[in-house]
Amino acid sequence: xxxxxxxxxxxxxxxxxxxxxxxxxxxxxxxxxxxxxxxxxxxxxxxxxxxxxxxxxxxxxxxxxxxxxxxxxxxxxxxxxxxxxxxxxxxxxxxxxxxxxxxxxxxxxxxxxxxxxxxxxxxxxxxxxxxxxxxxxxxxxxxxxxxxxxxxxxxxxxxxxxxxxxxxxxxxxxxxxxxxxxxxxxxxxxxxxxxxxxxxxxxxxxxxxxx
Amino acid sequence: xxxxxxxxxxxxxxxxxxxxxxxxxxxxxxxxxxxxxxxxxxxxxxxxxxxxxxxxxxxxxxxxxxxxxxxxxxxxxxxxxxxxxxxxxxxxxxxxxxxxxxxxxxxxxxxxxxxxxxxxxxxxxxxxxxxxxxxxxxxxxxxxxxxxxxxxxx
Numbered sequence: 051x052x053x054x055x056x057x058x059x060x061x062x063x064x065x066x067x068x069x070x071x072x073x074x075x076x077x078x079x080x081x082x083x084x085x086x087x088x089x090x091x092x093x094x095x096x097x098x099x100x101x102x103x104x105x106x107x108x109x110x111x112x113x114x115x116x117x118x119x120x121x122x123x124x125x126x127x128x129x130x131x132x133x134x135x136x137x138x139x140x141x142x143x144x145x146x147x148x149x150x151x152x153x154x155x156x157x158x159x160x161x162x163x164x165x166x167x168x169x170x171x172x173x174x175x176x177x178x179x180x181x182x183x184x185x186x187x188x189x190x191x192x193x194x195x196x197x198x199x200x201x202x203x204x205x206x207x208x209x210x211x212x213x214x215x216x217x218x219x220x221x222x223x224x225x226x227x228x229x230x231x232x233x234x235x236x237x238x239x240x241x242x243x244x245x246x247x248x249x250x251x252x253x254x255x256x257x258x259x260x261x
Numbered sequence: 262x263x264x265x266x267x268x269x270x271x272x273x274x275x276x277x278x279x280x281x282x283x284x285x286x287x288x289x290x291x292x293x294x295x296x297x298x299x300x301x302x303x304x305x306x307x308x309x310x311x312x313x314x315x316x317x318x319x320x321x322x323x324x325x326x327x328x329x330x331x332x333x334x335x336x337x338x339x340x341x342x343x344x345x346x347x348x349x350x351x352x353x354x355x356x357x358x359x360x361x362x363x364x365x366x367x368x369x370x371x372x373x374x375x376x377x378x379x380x381x382x383x384x385x386x387x388x389x390x391x392x393x394x395x396x397x398x399x400x401x402x403x404x405x406x407x408x409x410x411x412x413x414x415x
Contacts, residue, residue: 140303141303141305141388141389142384142385142388142389143388143389144385152385152386153315153367153370153371153374153375153382153385153386154305154308154315154366154367154368154370154371154386154387154389154390155315155385155386155388155389156314156315158314158316159314159315159316159317160302160316160317160320160389162320162321162322162325163325166320168301170301171301171302171320172301172302172320
């Protein structure tokens, strides 16, 4: 029996080598993740992608960005839109190179630093403008798929990184969409809900819906 | 008390900082060349220059003008001889005249930024100034004439 037991035991050196190999395989399986399954927000922050959660959140983002309060200043042409029916802005101001208007119709000539009391007064913000002519960031006419892809691409989103994109939810001119003066309904969800959906969309992979 | 610089003169006024600049000019300072047309930045009759830009004084709070340079139609030129004013007279542009101060103040910004405007440039600059009498064709001609005068003067 002593002889049989000795037949089925490995030499010590072999056992040690096998143990090391197995440890390496186990470590590689659990110590490193598949890089395609994560998204890097900053150098220190990564999150795991979830395409279903991302697309679901984007549909909330989409309905905000396509509401008049946002879309009116992201027109497909060079004149902003106006009103809840997004008609072309009366008096036909033009975008201009920097998005701030031209000649006697620069945006801030009429749009004051703050809102004014009363209906049909121009809404206000200290830096009222459209996107510049070399990066128009058009929302009007975009499908969810098109808009999502445009928003995450630095070449079409104002050179923003993912981190800057997340921060953009708190940009002053974005937030003013929820406070544009009397007679201008806010977007369909609150800013807090929009910000949550925005971050959820980005941090779960910034996926574009199928259509 | 607010101190304003209007047409290179200093004025001190005791008004609410939220009072539209238009009413400070007209009611407090007697500068009635600037007109009230709509009160909501839709017609351009109230255009004045704030640091050279043609703001609509009916919606611009006077507080925004404190410490800035304001020019009204009265101060566009010292002797009434701005090229636009001369062209306006030469081509007999005004009918009732009510919108014309705003028209000229807007056109002045155009000519400062573009010495040889095309008709499209004029459209872009002037579409916000409404004329109930329909003097648009003469306004366009006068802007072209003023631009030519300005170029010749150098």
